[in-house]
Amino acid sequence: MTLGERVKVVRKNNNLNQTLFAESIGISQTHVSKIEKDIENPSETLIRFISYMYGVSYDWLKNESGSYSGVDGSTAVDYYSLLISVRYKMENRAKYMNTDSIWEYVDTIKFFDELLDCCDIKHINDEDVIRYYTSLKRVVFNLLLLTKSTEKDVIDKSRTKETLHKEIDKLIDFHNKI
Missing domain, CATH: 1.10.8 (Helicase, Ruva Protein; domain 3)
Structure with a gap:
């Protein structure tokens, strides 16, 4: 599964269309569409934020390693590292x-x-x-x-x-x- 497909899984599992998903994470619907079609790659910051906002394992979202859910303690550590x-x-x-x-x-x-x-x-x-x-x-x-x-x-x-x-x-x- 590609990164774009995993982003789409997150969006669909939260029962959101592209427009609502885009609004929830502060990007355009066009950008979401291009990410899901693997035309564009989301920034590292955006991947981390989607992971944090939707409770998805960062490793799964970025690399498809581990499981979809079950956010581990490293997510919070990654989040605070990102804040720094x-x-x-x-x-x-x-x-x-x-x-x-x-x-x-x-x-x-x-x-x-x-x-x-x-x-x-x-x-x-x-x-x-x-x-x-x-x-x-x-x-x-x-x-x-x-x-x-x-x-x-x-x-x-x-x-x-x-x-x-x-x-x-x-x-x-x-x-x-x-």
Whole structure:
């Protein structure tokens, strides 16, 4: 099975058409189509993010080794390694964000990871935690989009920034709720 076919399996297993799948990961429907047809290859960042967003083993998605599901601990390690590399890129591309901002996002990520581990907090229901954790993942992905070295995955930087701000507003609302 090719990389494009594996991406298609992920999309179909989540009952998404190409347009919805593309929107969920911040790329164009045309790019999804070309990836699935093996005309274009997704960037390393995009492969890692699809793996993280849809709970698919990174090794399976990239190389078809291991199993489709059963995300192991290395996925989280890969994810945080990716965040570190993004921070490095962001320092070099200060035109998008400053270093203080990335540290705020890293702190937010730590907050939500701890929150997921502490679902016994009475005034936060599981649905809120999952919904806002998904928003957090979208924030991180939009940060990744803004720091890519290849531009083909980014539809429109202004739209990406707008989405990023909306997701951050959701996170702030949630934080104020607790």
